[in-house]
Amino acid sequence: MSQYCLSGDTVNTTSRMEFTAYRIHVCISTAQTLLSLDEGYKIDTRGQTELKGRGFKETYWLVGKAGFPRPLPTPLDIKPRMSKDTWQDLINQEIKVAFAKAHQSSEGPWSLGRASARP
DSSP states (O other), X not given: OOSOOOOSHHHHHHHXXXXXXXXXXXXXXXXXXXXXXXXXXXXEEEEEEEETTTEEEEEEXXXXXXXXOSOOOOOOOOOOOSSSSOHHHHHHHHHHHHHHHHHHHHOSGGGSOOOOOOO
């Protein structure tokens, strides 16, 4: 058993959000917290998301922050699609491709396990 045990509605809701999560996909409490910080966070409504055991909850996309120069991933355009693939399958594939590209671009002569030149 772990040294720390977290439980309660927030942990359960977060777990369910993570299970159905999309990139930069946040629940209402996170959206409200970010907006209350008055730090320039930009949030768009995503719409209803079904959370197992919770029903449908309004969810949001975090789309940017004032003064943050790097682009954030574009939220997906969620629309029904005539395909055997579910949206979660498509998103999982997109994430795998993004991680593979990031891994490839981070490889170089300095990351091939060569010994450090330190004394």
